[in-house]
Amino acid sequence: MITLRLALRNILGTGxxxxxxxxxxxxxxxxxxxxxxxxxxxxxxxxQAAQALEYGGGQYWQENYDPYDPLTLEEAHAPLPGxxxxxxxxxxAAAMLVVQGSIYxxxxxxxxxxxxxxxxxxxxxxxxxxxxxxxAALPALIGSRFAKAVGLRTGDxxxxxxxxxxxxxxxxxxxxxxxxxxxxxxxDSNQVWLxxxxxxxxxxxxxxxxxxxxxxxxxxxxAPPGWTFRDIDYLLRDLRELVKTKSVGRVVFLVIFLSLxxxxxxxxxxxxxxxRRREIGTLVALGFTRGQVIRLFTLEGALHGILxxxxxxxxxxxxxxxxxxxxxxxxAGTEGMGISxxxxxxxxxxxxxxxxxxxxxxxxxxxxxxxxxxxxxRLKPTDALRGRTS
Amino acid sequence: MSDDNLIRTxxxxxxxxxxxxxxxxxxxxxxxxxxxxxxxxxxxxxxGKTTFLNIVGSLDTPTSGSAGVLGRxxxxxxxxxxxxxxxxxxxxxxxxFNLLPVYTxxxxxxxxxxxxxxxxxxxRQMIMDALDWVGLSDRxxxxxxxxxxxxxxxxxxxxxxxxxxxxxxxxxxxxxxxxENSHHILRTMEKLNRELGTSxxxxxxxxxxxxxxxxxITLVDGRVDHDxxxxxxxxxxx
Numbered sequence: 001m002i003t004l005r006l007a008l009r010n011i012l013g014t015g016x017x018x019x020x021x022x023x024x025x026x027x028x029x030x031x032x033x034x035x036x037x038x039x040x041x042x043x044x045x046x047x048q049a050a051q052a053l054e055y056g057g058g059q060y061w062q063e064n065y066d067p068y069d070p071l072t073l074e075e076a077h078a079p080l081p082g083x084x085x086x087x088x089x090x091x092x093a094a095a096m097l098v099v100q101g102s103i104y105x106x107x108x109x110x111x112x113x114x115x116x117x118x119x120x121x122x123x124x125x126x127x128x129x130x131x132x133x134x135x136a137a138l139p140a141l142i143g144s145r146f147a148k149a150v151g152l153r154t155g156d157x158x159x160x161x162x163x164x165x166x167x168x169x170x171x172x173x174x175x176x177x178x179x180x181x182x183x184x185x186x187x188d189s190n191q192v193w194l195x196x197x198x199x200x201x202x203x204x205x206x207x208x209x210x211x212x213x214x215x216x217x218x219x220x221x222x223a224p225p226g227w228t229f230r231d232i233d234y235l236l237r238d239l240r241e242l243v244k245t246k247s248v249g250r251v252v253f254l255v256i257f258l259s260l261x262x263x264x265x266x267x268x269x270x271x272x273x274x275x276r277r278r279e280i281g282t283l284v285a286l287g288f289t290r291g292q293v294i295r296l297f298t299l300e301g302a303l304h305g306i307l308x309x310x311x312x313x314x315x316x317x318x319x320x321x322x323x324x325x326x327x328x329x330x331x332a333g334t335e336g337m338g339i340s341x342x343x344x345x346x347x348x349x350x351x352x353x354x355x356x357x358x359x360x361x362x363x364x365x366x367x368x369x370x371x372x373x374x375x376x377x378r379l380k381p382t383d384a385l386r387g388r389t390s
Numbered sequence: 391m392s393d394d395n396l397i398r399t400x401x402x403x404x405x406x407x408x409x410x411x412x413x414x415x416x417x418x419x420x421x422x423x424x425x426x427x428x429x430x431x432x433x434x435x436x437x438g439k440t441t442f443l444n445i446v447g448s449l450d451t452p453t454s455g456s457a458g459v460l461g462r463x464x465x466x467x468x469x470x471x472x473x474x475x476x477x478x479x480x481x482x483x484x485x486x487f488n489l490l491p492v493y494t495x496x497x498x499x500x501x502x503x504x505x506x507x508x509x510x511x512x513x514r515q516m517i518m519d520a521l522d523w524v525g526l527s528d529r530x531x532x533x534x535x536x537x538x539x540x541x542x543x544x545x546x547x548x549x550x551x552x553x554x555x556x557x558x559x560x561x562x563x564x565x566x567x568x569x570e571n572s573h574h575i576l577r578t579m580e581k582l583n584r585e586l587g588t589s590x591x592x593x594x595x596x597x598x599x600x601x602x603x604x605x606x607i608t609l610v611d612g613r614v615d616h617d618x619x620x621x622x623x624x625x626x627x628x
Contacts, residue, residue, distance in 0.1 A: 002504045006490070013492035282488040285449060286549075287477025287505045289470055381449045382440075385484065 003292060007299040011307070014268075018304065021264045025308030025361060028257030030316030032357055035250045037320065037347030043243040044348050047236055052125040053184045055235040056094070057216040060084055060227045065098070065210050070113070073100045074163070077208045081224035084212045092218045094121040095209035097199050101162035103192065105150040112190045114162055116199030123215045126187065130178035131195045138198060140174035143188025147179040154179050160192065164204050172202065258361060261308070262368045269301050269372040280376060281384030294373045301369020305362040323347050396557055396589050397423040397446055401455035404441050404612075415441040417612040418455065423591060425556065428583045429605035430592035437609040439593035440561055446591065447480055447559045448472035460556060477505050481550030481588075485562040487542040489534040495521065495545045496530040502553050520552035521545075524578050540571030547575060551582055558582075561593045569598065576602045 011018045051057075065076035080088065080095055087093035097116040102109050117124075119132035131139045140160070142152060152158060154176055161171040174192065182188050200206050212227075214220055223229040273280070283293055327344035404416040416438045423429060431439040444450040445457050448464050449472075457464040460479050467475065476482075481502075489498050499520050503513045521527045524544035534542055543563060550558055560579070564572035580602055583590050592599055600606060600620075608616040 002501075005504075006492075009492040278486065278488060279490065282484070282490065284473070285447070285476060285482045285484075285488075286502055287473050289473040292473075382444045385449070385488070 003296045003299060007296055007303055010296075011300050011303045014272075017268065018307065019311070021261065021268055021304045022307035022311050024264050025258070025261035025305060025365065026312035026316065028254065028261050029308060029312040029357055029361055030320065031257055032250070032254040033316065033349060033354055034320055034323065034347060035253050036247075036353050036357075037324065037349040038345055039243060039246050039250055040350060040353075041324075041346050041348040042246070043240070045345065046239055046243070049184050050186070050236060050239060051216065051232065053182060054124065054187050055213065055232055056123055057214040057218050058220055058229060058231045059214065059235060060093075060212040060223055060229050062210050063226050063228055070100050070111075073098055073113075073210070076210050077203075077205050078226055079207050080209050080212065081227065083221050083224055084227070087214070087218070087221075088118075088212065091122070092215045094118055094123045094213045094215075095196060096211050096213065097196060097203065097205060097208060098210040099162050099199060099203045099205075101160055101192075103150070104159045104161070105152055110150060110190065112192055114160065114199055114202075115191055115193050116196035117193055118196045123213065126182060127178055127180050128193065130180075131193065134175070134177035136175035136177055138172055138174040139177040139195065141178050141180060141193040142176055143182050143184075143191065144179055145182075145185065145188045146190060147176070149189075152176050152179070162203060170202065254357070258364060261304075261361075262364060265301050265304050265365060266368050266372060268304075269297065269369055270375075272300070273297060273372055273375055277379065277384045278387045280379060281381050281386075284381040285385065290377055294370075294376050297373045297376060298366060298370045302362065302366040304369070305365030308361065308365075309358055320347070320349060324349065395422050395458075396425050396427070396460060397421070397591070398458045399442075399446075399456065400458075402442075402445065402452050402457055403454040404438070404445060404450070405453045414612050416445075416452070419609075419612070419614055421607065421614060421617070423589060425589055426583070426587050427605060428580065428590045428603060429607065430594055430599060430603040431607050431609055432595055432600060433609035433615070434595065436611075438612040439595075439609055441612075442609070443559045443561050443591065443593045446557075447482060448475050477502065478553070479555050479557060481553070481555040481558040483543070483546050483550050483558065483560040483563045485565040487534070487539070487546045487566070489537075489542055489545055489549070491534050494531050494533055495526060495537065495541075495548075498534070498545055499548045499552050502549060506553060516552055517548075520548040523551065523582060524548045524575075538571075539567050540574060543567060543571070543575050544578065547578060547582075551586070551588065554586055555588065557589050557591065559591050559593075562596070563592065564594070564596050564599055572596070572598045 062076050062078045064072050066072040077097060084093065084095070088095050094117060099114045100111070101114040102111050117128050119128045121128055128141065131141055140158070147153065156176045157173050158176065159171055160174050161169055164170055174194070200208060220229055220231070280293055283296070284290070324347050327346040329344055399419050399421050402416050402419040403414070406413045406415055419438070419442065431442055433439055441450065445452055445464055446459055448459065448467060452465050460475070462475055464472070490501065493501065496517055499517045500513060503516060508516065518527060521530055524547050526541060526544055526548065529537065529541060534545070537545065563575065567575065576599060579590055582588055592603065594600065603620050606616070606618055606620050607614060
């Protein structure tokens with residue numbers, strides 16, 4: 001208790017120096033928490049968007065379907081089994097057919113995926129109704145990023161080419177009936193959405209589908225033969241991995257900030273031990289053991305961490321709360337990050353992370369404070385009293 | 391060691407390494423001090439005065455020989471035992487006062503009592519008594535930076551005396567004080583010696599201090615040159 005009391009008095013007695021050190025560490029705490037919150041917020045928003053726009057409550061894949069290998073698409077289709085057809089008829093699932101193709105915007109060829117979806121579906125939150133409402137011979141729906149990339153706008157006509165099961169190529173002009181604003185690249189990039197029945201006709205695959213998306217909350221029946229059920233965890237796995245890779249930056253960020261704080265504390269400790277040799281000698285003369293002196297100096301250093309937590313809470317919590325509430329606009333360049341992000345990111349802070357970072361900084365601060373005190377163990381009290389080093 | 395012998399050294403030797411060579415600070419010193427003495431080690435710089443005080447104060451250990459203090463052999467004490475001996479039984483007064491800068495005068499005096507875990511009500515009384523002995527009751531809330539040199543040394547005396555130790559070691563206590571303050575603190579120490587029975591052992595070459603001593607031990611080159619009783623010429627005497 002006496003050690004704590006003295007440590008507290010000593011650290012507060014150093015005035016602005018202690019607060020500066022504490023501020024640097026609090027900066028690391030708050031910045032790292034914010035950084036983590038942004039990544040977690042991105043993750044949450046991206047997962048929500050992916051579920052709302054693409055994955056629903058899980059998907060049944062035709063057994064040959066591999067989203068990473070377009071060459072499998074030629075074989076990745078089959079007539080809908082009875083139980084899946086029933087779910088589709090009841091509005092609890094939406095069938096999709098995926099066919100490889102190409103388009104020729106401004107006379108240039110571009111490989112794409114033609115995706116057929118029921119225009120009347122309400123399961124996924126994107127405007128397929130535009131396909132039904134249009135009077136165009138072959139209505140097509142594309143995403144805003146793709147539209148921008150190929151220079152297409154609503155009302156434009158574009159030639160589609162695809163391969164039929166026999167191997168022959170076929171082509172037809174489609175009319176862009178709507179350009180949807182979406183943040184989800186996987187329903188946007190190099191994709192042209194067509195009415196399901198039209199694509200089935202064009203590809204000569206009547207009644208067939210590549211995948212079936214379940215409505216969120218719908219119980220998933222056992223996958224019929226020739227189909228595989230992919231639950232939401234499986235479908236979001238890539239996204240989570242991508243977010244994890246973004247987390248590396250977060251760790252680097254944390255290490256840099258924390259190192260700055262720790263450097264300041266280490267420096268303060270070394271200087272403090274050097275300048276306070278006479279005081280160390282006095283404490284020993286008054287009856288302190290070397291262990292108590294080491295504890296005193298370590299505690300003084302560790303108190304920087306505690307001050308930092310208090311300081312960080314004072315200025316950081318309101319700031320972090322405000323950010324979580326108001327969000328912040330994503331810079332235009334963020335589109336290339338590979339994660340679906342809305343116009344604003346709303347940071348999401350996890351109590352576990354905040355607690356973890358606080359404990360980590362306290363532990364590291366204590367350790368860094370302890371290191372220079374090894375000098376005290378070597379310091380002879382008689383030298384210390386004269387202000388000398390041993 | 392008889393009951394009256396507070397300190398007894400036998401063939402006490404202290405050798406310090408000095409680069410490649412060695413310096414003998416104490417050379418086979420045999421000295422005894424009884425309870426209640428007001429004695430001083432005098433001699434030129436480097437004669438071994440402070441070294442003797444450091445060993446007797448359990449801040450240092452002898453190279454050879456023996457130093458018995460309050461029935462404990464200094465050379466056999468662990469760090470923890472030495473700290474406990476200092477805490478319970480020995481008070482120190484330094485040339486440079488050595489007050490803890492972040493504490494008030496009251497808190498500086500309180501510090502040894504906190505280490506001794508004295509209950510707070512009793513502690514308060516002891517602190518106020520100690521500050522009263524040195525005439526600084528009204529400066530209890532002052533920090534060392536707000537005190538003069540004389541006042542600082544008086545707080546240091548109060549800190550050393552508050553636990554009423556049987557032995558008080560003072561290393562050049564007047565070296566940083568003017569004559570008036572020197573006499574003031576020496577009279578205070580003499581009074582405490584007389585009233586509380588505390589033994590005082592000084593290391594000094596200040597004539598003002600020597601004027602108050604009742605025993606003077608002259609050290610030369612780490613050896614006892616003279617050991618003589620004195621009739622105090624300045625103080626009130628015992």
